[in-house]
Amino acid sequence: MGKRALIVGGSGLVGCKLLDMLLEGRHYDAVTAVVRAPLHLKHPKLTELIVNFDQLEQYEQQFSADDVFCCLGTTIKQAKTQQAMYRIDVEYPLTIARLALQQGARHFLFISAMGANPASRIFYSRIKGIAEGGLRQMPYNSLSILRPSLLLGDRREFRLAERWAGAFFRALPFLFAGPLKKYRAIEAETVARAMYLMAIDNPQGTTVYSSWQIEQYAAEQKATVPWR
Numbered sequence: 245m246g247k248r249a250l251i252v253g254g255s256g257l258v259g260c261k262l263l264d265m266l267l268e269g270r271h272y273d274a275v276t277a278v279v280r281a282p283l284h285l286k287h288p289k290l291t292e293l294i295v296n297f298d299q300l301e302q303y304e305q306q307f308s309a310d311d312v313f314c315c316l317g318t319t320i321k322q323a324k325t326q327q328a329m330y331r332i333d334v335e336y337p338l339t340i341a342r343l344a345l346q347q348g349a350r351h352f353l354f355i356s357a358m359g360a361n362p363a364s365r366i367f368y369s370r371i372k373g374i375a376e377g378g379l380r381q382m383p384y385n386s387l388s389i390l391r392p393s394l395l396l397g398d399r400r401e402f403r404l405a406e407r408w409a410g411a412f413f414r415a416l417p418f419l420f421a422g423p424l425k426k427y428r429a430i431e432a433e434t435v436a437r438a439m440y441l442m443a444i445d446n447p448q449g450t451t452v453y454s455s456w457q458i459e460q461y462a463a464e465q466k467a468t469v470p471w472r
């Protein structure tokens with residue numbers, strides 16, 4: 245029998261690619277997408293769970309899954325205040341992780357970010373570090389933390405700085421070799437593929453993947469794990 249997946253952030257740049265893989269891949273029988281608005285997607289494996297993220301406890305019974313994929317996140321521009329950003333990037337993931345664990349989940353896969361550190365002076369890096377710390381406290385069988393660099397991909401929303409940075413990385417990839425490889429931008433699809441493959445591989449304990457390790461993982465595992 246295939247596994248059951250729970251995905252949060254399945255409408256985002258990485259999340260929608262991962263959701264597609266979870267639905268089309270052969271390893272999962274059932275996929276629950278926790279969203280705040282309809283995805284307008286129909287698939288026999290898909291259960292769309294529209295929730296109020298400020299009252300996640302109400303839906304605990306429906307958070308039952310083997311593997312939980314968290315692709316949730318925002319920007320300060322979208323969130324408007326640091327308090328709101330903290331709620332989305334830290335409190336929601338930790339609440340979902342706790343509720344899914346109570347429902348028997350064994351593997352939590354979390355997109356953090358390069359430079360995540362609870363002591364960082366940079367707010368974004370600090371909150372990602374805090375979220376990682378909270379997840380490490382939970383007795384998951386497996387915890388996979390991915391720390392990508394800049395994400396590349398076609399985004400509906402216009403983000404000027406990311407678009408410029410993405411164009412720079414694409415034009416001059418050779419600059420990001422050797423010791424600078426950790427700064428290399430990464431395709432959102434590669435991050436999604438790595439997450440899928442990590443869930444299938446199911447390493448025990450906590451594993452943290454830097455951006456280039458995510459890239460390497462996706463490339464190596466793709467060759468060995470039958471995809472569909």
Ligand SMILES: NC(=O)c1ccc[n+]([C@@H]2O[C@H](COP(=O)([O-])OP(=O)(O)OC[C@H]3O[C@@H](n4cnc5c(N)ncnc54)[C@H](OP(=O)(O)O)[C@@H]3O)[C@@H](O)[C@H]2O)c1
Pocket residue numbers: 252253254255256257258259280281297315316317318332355356357358391392393394395396406432
């Ligand atoms: N952008 C980068 O270059 C970069 C670099 C390193 C790490 N990361 C991290 O990678 C992860 C994925 O990034 P991404 O660019 O794929 O994200 P994204 O496209 O911005 O998508 C974010 C997801 O979070 C959901 N979300 C945002 N605010 C929400 C709220 N208030 N309530 C409920 N759901 C909410 C969105 O749902 P809606 O569709 O409903 O808005 C969407 O599904 C994030 O954790 C991000 O911090 C990003």
